[in-house]
Amino acid sequence: MRLTGVGRRYGLGGPWILRDVGLDIPEGSLLRVEGANGSGKSTLLRLLAGIDAPSTGRITGRPRTAYVPERFPAALPMTAGAYLTRLGRIHGLSRAAASRGALEWLERFGAAAYAGTPLSELSKGTSQKVAVAQGLMGTPGLLVLDEAWTGLERRSRALLDDEVRARVAAGARVVFVDHDPGRLAGEADAVLRVEGGGVLPLPAPSRNRGQAPGPPRRAERARPSVIVAEPPPGAVLPPDLPGTPEAEPAGDGAVRLTVAAPHSDALLRALLTAHPPWHIRSLTPAEAADPDAVSEASHP
């Protein structure tokens, strides 16, 4: 995905909020957007998500995109379940898969009891869970998160962190703004600094996701990865998974898959694109894996 000479101003003769922005966003990248209040972060995110168009320049190669806006349109006259089902349809799911996915996501966020509640009656925290759930339904190639963690309680924030990691590892692009400087700290590929109308791509501080461009170091190649995944209801492990992982039960119906590190991305992709998709709880290099810590992090 590429931005070429992108500029945005609101209204003819209004000040340029962004000007001559050029960016390449490769597959499997995690980008944090930073900048002062009013610098144009949300403007950039709306352009990336395709819900706003540049005043000048062009954006090419945008994959199927999901967007979690800073403010959720809570006034829509429908229930949380109906809204998510509709959004699932927009993300390309069949009606049955969309309605099943809606309930599954509400359950994961501990909000299943609100499936039949009108959006306008949801608390701020539950609204935010619905906003985030719609972004995670389907398998977007680009996920744009504008302060998506704000208003979520600890367990849901951790769930969203895990989902971001899994999506990026499976090849999706994730671009996010968050007021917490520690959000996914050390995991972003780059920081996009929005300042004076420009967007400056800066190296992210101490990146440690283990997915650096270029061939992995010998030790990383040799070290197996552990993926803990939850099957969709009634599903069995798909045959011929990349890297022929070792599978063992991980509790709560989940499966722990151990695979040689070079196959972990392909394995994640296979699970996330299975029909219906598997839910990835965590991805950990085996030597670093502390099973208790992993399940704590996923299900605090």
Ligand SMILES: Nc1ncnc2c1ncn2[C@@H]1O[C@H](COP(=O)(O)OP(=O)(O)OP(=O)(O)O)[C@@H](O)[C@H]1O
């Ligand atoms: N729809 C709009 N119409 C007119 N001006 C707008 C619109 N949206 C944003 N702006 C202006 O563009 C500038 C950048 O806004 P934007 O929301 O992109 O900044 P931001 O960096 O996300 O801010 P914050 O950190 O406060 O969320 C601001 O001056 C804002 O007032």
